[in-house]
Structures are given as C-alpha cells and as structure tokens.
Amino acid sequence: MKGKTSIVMLTYNELHLTKKCIDSIKQHTRSDQYELIIVDNASTDGTKAYVRELEDVIFIENEENQGFAKGCNQGAKKATGDSVLFLNNDTMVTENWLSPLREALFASERIGMVGPVSNYVSGPQMVQPSYTDVRELPAFAKDYTAARKGQRTYVHRLVGFCLLVKRELIEEIGLFDERFVYGSFEDDDLCLRSLLKGYQLQIVHDSFVHHHGHATFHANQETNISTFFAENRLRFLDKWGIDLNLMTPHPYFAALLPQEAACVLDVGCGAGATGLELINRQAVDMYGVESDSLKATIAKAYYKEVKEVNVDEYPWSEKEAFFDAVIFSDVLEHVSDPWQIITRAHKSLKPGGVIICCLPNMMHAEVLLPLMTGDFTYQEVGILDRTHMRFFTPKTMRALFPDHLFDRVIEQQINVPIDQNVQLFFDEVARVGESLGFQTKALSDQVTLYQLLIVARTKGGASSG
Structure with missing residues (x-):
C-alpha cells in the first residue's frame, strides 16, 4: 500500500x-x-x-x-x-x-x-x-x-x-x-x-x-x-x-440473539455497546432508540439508524414487519405503558421474529423484606431505581407476552444471593403460607431472582435456535 x-x-x-x-x-x-x-x-x-x-x-x-x-x-x-x-x-x-x-x-x-x-x-x-x-x-x-x-x-x-x-x-x-x-x-x-x-x-x-x-x-x-x-x-x-x-455490552443478549438475525432494533441502546458486540459476531444492521443525545451520537458511528427519542415516541408504524429481533435492555420498567410498547414491537417484527428483554424482579428480597416492614424507598440504582415507573414479578413479566401473539421460547434467571437468615425467613413464610392454603411455594426461589431474561417469538414463526 x-x-x-x-x-x-x-x-x-x-x-x-x-x-x-x-x-x-x-x-x-x-x-x-x-x-x-x-x-x-x-x-x-x-x-x-x-x-x-x-x-x-x-x-x-x-x-x-x-x-x-x-x-x-x-x-x-x-x-x-x-x-x-x-x-x-x-x-x-x-x-x-x-x-x-x-x-x-x-x-x-x-x-x-x-x-x-x-x-x-x-x-x-x-x-x-x-x-x-x-x-x-x-x-x-x-x-x-x-x-x-x-x-x-x-x-x-x-x-x-x-x-x-x-x-x-x-x-x-x-x-x-x-x-x-x-x-x-x-x-x-x-x-x-x-x-x-x-x-x-x-x-x-x-x-x-x-x-x-x-x-x-x-x-x-x-x-x-x-x-x-x-x-x-x-x-x-x-x-x-x-x-x-463503562460502555459494556449486556452480558447475556448476544448469546440469546439468533445468529441469523440480520436486522435488529436495540431499544435503550445507550452508546451501542451491545450492538457493537453483535456487529463483531455476525452480519447485522443495527437500529437504535436512545433518548440521551451524547450516547445516541456515539451509537450512530456503528448503527445504521438511531432515533433520539423516548421509547414511547418511537415511530413503530414506520417499521412494520421490518425487524428480525427487538431488544429491550432494562427499558420496559421505565415506560408508563409497557404492554402497548410490546404490542407495537410485535407488529414491527417479521414472522418468526423475537423480542429479547430483561426485567427486574419486584419479588427479590432486596425489595420484599423492607416492604414487609413498611419501607418502599426509591434508590439511585437497583430494582427501586427512582426512574422506574412499572414493577414486575415473574408472573406479570410473562403476561407482557400474551399467548395469542407470542411463544416464550427462553427464560433465563439472573440470581443474586441473599443473607442466609433472610433466606430462612422466606422459606418459613412460604411453608406457613402453603399450610394455610396460599400459593407461596415459589417464594423461596423468587426472593433470589433479581432479573428475568425472556425471549419471546412471534406466534407461528420458526424456531429461534
């Protein structure tokens, strides 16, 4: 040269x-x-x-x-x-x-x-x-x-x-x-x-x-x-x-994204670290949604398009049956109507397309134990992040993806251990609840579940691999 x-x-x-x-x-x-x-x-x-x-x-x-x-x-x-x-x-x-x-x-x-x-x-x-x-x-x-x-x-x-x-x-x-x-x-x-x-x-x-x-x-x-x-x-x-x-990709999304996905929307893309990992792994056009102007501009260096808007302002109707996958990385808890967002995202997916999302669990002991003592204090980070507008349990997370629209093909738990005495306390609560006829059997496991990753495929589509 x-x-x-x-x-x-x-x-x-x-x-x-x-x-x-x-x-x-x-x-x-x-x-x-x-x-x-x-x-x-x-x-x-x-x-x-x-x-x-x-x-x-x-x-x-x-x-x-x-x-x-x-x-x-x-x-x-x-x-x-x-x-x-x-x-x-x-x-x-x-x-x-x-x-x-x-x-x-x-x-x-x-x-x-x-x-x-x-x-x-x-x-x-x-x-x-x-x-x-x-x-x-x-x-x-x-x-x-x-x-x-x-x-x-x-x-x-x-x-x-x-x-x-x-x-x-x-x-x-x-x-x-x-x-x-x-x-x-x-x-x-x-x-x-x-x-x-x-x-x-x-x-x-x-x-x-x-x-x-x-x-x-x-x-x-x-x-x-x-x-x-x-x-x-x-x-x-x-x-x-x-x-x-600190601009690092989501630790789980790349492994969950189908390798044949060629057109992906990254909602809440930040500076584009997750998309960059995907671009290095496979041939993919990345699209993004990010309200922070500086982060959005950084992502634009690698993404095909980044809209500098809030999630509920994204023009979903312009991208009908367009994406192979839509990623929601710690996003849905920040919007007022996540159910409507999921419905709109569904329409933007090609047949067999997938939604990958990560949601915090309200049932984790970090929240549940203080709540039982009357404390529901917002924090700078974590499940009670003061910018969170919606809160979910595993049951309500799954309800975001109605059966007539989606097949939930993957659920992956992210667990954060808790103090042994706290665990014993909730084990006992679960036992007593069961003995009284309440459906508390799953409580012992749910109090260590910090986040739940869900991969949902549009109904009738091919396997996501």
Missing part, C-alpha cells in the same frame, strides 16, 4: 528501551513506509545525545517535561504522512506490523483510528502471550498474527500506546486535549471525539506490538501513576459525563 506514516515517539529517559524500539522499527519497517519524529521531554540519561546522532529523524527537544498529550501534539504538527502513529518508546514492533494497520485504516472512509494487539494493554487489545522472554517475541508474533490474518474488531476505545490515526481525522477533530497532563485519558478523549464525528475504531489482530508498560512513569520519580490516572479520569468525566470503560 502506497503512502507514508508519520511515527511520533515521545521519550523521557529509559534510553535502553528507546534504542530497542527504534531498532525494531528499522528492522521491521521499510524506510519508504514511514518518517520518525521523536519528541524528548527533557531526558537526562543520554537520550537526547543518542537521538541527535540518528539519521532521518525529526527531533524536537523540550527543556521541560511537557507531558504526553502536548509532546505528542508537538510531534504530530511536524508530520507529513497520510497517517500519524503515536508509539510509546517502551514498545517493540514485530514483523509485518505496520502494513495490516494501514490496510485496516484505509479500508473504509469511516474508519478513523486503528490499533494492534499487545501483551500489555487494557481492554480487548490485550492478548495472553506464550513468550516469557523478548527473544521469543518474533516467533510468537509471527505465528499469532498469521493465524489471525485479516481479523478485525470494532470498538469504542483504543489505547494510545500504539495508535494509528488518519490525517484527515486529526484535521477535523484536532489532536490530543492537553488538559490531560502527563498521560491517561487523552486517548479516550480522542476516541470519543472520533466516534462523535461518525468515525469507527478497529483492533487489528494481525498486528502485534510488544509493550513493556508505564516505563515513562517509572522513569519519572516525581510522578504517581495512580494519582494522575484518578485526576485525569475526573477531568474526562467533567468534560463528557461518560466513562468509555
């Missing part, structure tokens, strides 16, 4: 690691593929003298430590390539590392940033290596990447230890936000700004980069990584009000 990548490397001491990183670049990258820009943040261990002697390197020397974001920005402003790769100096690249990254980046106009997998990184870019010595690294990386040629994963977040970014994206959204001093969350911020402009992010599984991890922090005795992380996290939350690390 033609084109040149500008590699921007920030250094602060740790000369031995910088040498290994640069040597690996020279060994595994064609000279016409890249330019190297090194920004030194006032090293005192001979790094500056070493870099000055290198040929074909653009070198920027800072008299004071400017931090990660500002230093990287200095380097990126000198870049002339069609892409900029921010690379930590405590990394070692491996055979054929750059070409797959570039191929992924330029495979689509919608892709704005990509990153490799590594032995030391947070999130899904992390893989478990079999090597214990860097001398074993080349063989491992060659075998690992060969077995995953062309494999890509869409994500909401990439880590800045090795981050390849399109020049046009930088020109559109800008560089790292320099309020995130020294390091951490400047990459999250760049990722979020990219998503909000409609760009997509990918992990490239056939590119492996070894990472020693936090070498710059360890080299600077005046820095405390935990303190900087906490402070920058607060800066990020203050700026955006959202944590990319």
Whole structure:
C-alpha cells in the first residue's frame, strides 16, 4: 500500500528501551513506509545525545517535561504522512506490523483510528502471550498474527500506546486535549471525539506490538501513576459525563440473539455497546432508540439508524414487519405503558421474529423484606431505581407476552444471593403460607431472582435456535 506514516515517539529517559524500539522499527519497517519524529521531554540519561546522532529523524527537544498529550501534539504538527502513529518508546514492533494497520485504516472512509494487539494493554487489545522472554517475541508474533490474518474488531476505545490515526481525522477533530497532563485519558478523549464525528475504531489482530508498560512513569520519580490516572479520569468525566470503560455490552443478549438475525432494533441502546458486540459476531444492521443525545451520537458511528427519542415516541408504524429481533435492555420498567410498547414491537417484527428483554424482579428480597416492614424507598440504582415507573414479578413479566401473539421460547434467571437468615425467613413464610392454603411455594426461589431474561417469538414463526 502506497503512502507514508508519520511515527511520533515521545521519550523521557529509559534510553535502553528507546534504542530497542527504534531498532525494531528499522528492522521491521521499510524506510519508504514511514518518517520518525521523536519528541524528548527533557531526558537526562543520554537520550537526547543518542537521538541527535540518528539519521532521518525529526527531533524536537523540550527543556521541560511537557507531558504526553502536548509532546505528542508537538510531534504530530511536524508530520507529513497520510497517517500519524503515536508509539510509546517502551514498545517493540514485530514483523509485518505496520502494513495490516494501514490496510485496516484505509479500508473504509469511516474508519478513523486503528490499533494492534499487545501483551500489555487494557481492554480487548490485550492478548495472553506464550513468550516469557523478548527473544521469543518474533516467533510468537509471527505465528499469532498469521493465524489471525485479516481479523478485525470494532470498538469504542483504543489505547494510545500504539495508535494509528488518519490525517484527515486529526484535521477535523484536532489532536490530543492537553488538559490531560502527563498521560491517561487523552486517548479516550480522542476516541470519543472520533466516534462523535461518525468515525469507527478497529483492533487489528494481525498486528502485534510488544509493550513493556508505564516505563515513562517509572522513569519519572516525581510522578504517581495512580494519582494522575484518578485526576485525569475526573477531568474526562467533567468534560463528557461518560466513562468509555463503562460502555459494556449486556452480558447475556448476544448469546440469546439468533445468529441469523440480520436486522435488529436495540431499544435503550445507550452508546451501542451491545450492538457493537453483535456487529463483531455476525452480519447485522443495527437500529437504535436512545433518548440521551451524547450516547445516541456515539451509537450512530456503528448503527445504521438511531432515533433520539423516548421509547414511547418511537415511530413503530414506520417499521412494520421490518425487524428480525427487538431488544429491550432494562427499558420496559421505565415506560408508563409497557404492554402497548410490546404490542407495537410485535407488529414491527417479521414472522418468526423475537423480542429479547430483561426485567427486574419486584419479588427479590432486596425489595420484599423492607416492604414487609413498611419501607418502599426509591434508590439511585437497583430494582427501586427512582426512574422506574412499572414493577414486575415473574408472573406479570410473562403476561407482557400474551399467548395469542407470542411463544416464550427462553427464560433465563439472573440470581443474586441473599443473607442466609433472610433466606430462612422466606422459606418459613412460604411453608406457613402453603399450610394455610396460599400459593407461596415459589417464594423461596423468587426472593433470589433479581432479573428475568425472556425471549419471546412471534406466534407461528420458526424456531429461534
């Protein structure tokens, strides 16, 4: 692939690691593929003298430590390539590392940033290596990447230890936000700004980069990584009000969705984490409903359509017999008329389509025991979330899906254990109730049921598998 990548490397001491990183670049990258820009943040261990002697390197020397974001920005402003790769100096690249990254980046106009997998990184870019010595690294990386040629994963977040970014994206959204001093969350911020402009992010599984991890922090005795992380996290939350690390898919929905489902409505989709998991698993067009504007805009980077409305405002009539599946993720308890919503959703499903929903159980001891003592206090989270408008028991959950419209094909319980004495109390209540002729036999089990997952298929449809 033609084109040149500008590699921007920030250094602060740790000369031995910088040498290994640069040597690996020279060994595994064609000279016409890249330019190297090194920004030194006032090293005192001979790094500056070493870099000055290198040929074909653009070198920027800072008299004071400017931090990660500002230093990287200095380097990126000198870049002339069609892409900029921010690379930590405590990394070692491996055979054929750059070409797959570039191929992924330029495979689509919608892709704005990509990153490799590594032995030391947070999130899904992390893989478990079999090597214990860097001398074993080349063989491992060659075998690992060969077995995953062309494999890509869409994500909401990439880590800045090795981050390849399109020049046009930088020109559109800008560089790292320099309020995130020294390091951490400047990459999250760049990722979020990219998503909000409609760009997509990918992990490239056939590119492996070894990472020693936090070498710059360890080299600077005046820095405390935990303190900087906490402070920058607060800066990020203050700026955006959202944590990319908390944008996770529903833990059960992907396994319950039929793999042949090609058109799915995700009601209450949030930032689209569940849909992203489905997109990575199967060929599917995701549609979403989300009232939070920021989350809806993030989801739009991957979803075919996202309506920024409340659930009861969704134009169901425009999508009659349209979807293979409709997902309600912790939604129906928040609307005034969930029965009407289910009826409308039924009309939007193709024959044999399914509804997948998750509902909290009012019978759990977390609610039932305080209720028996006269306490029904709303909480910030949980079954008594103050935004909940409707409350359900297993019986009334099932009643949402009337027999003349649906077959309930799957019920899956999510149980949360309770204190042993509380369990004994409800066991006794159930026993006494039965002895008096009340239907309390199921009470002992219901007080540990926190949520119920239901998969309901439209009547007369084919099996959901």
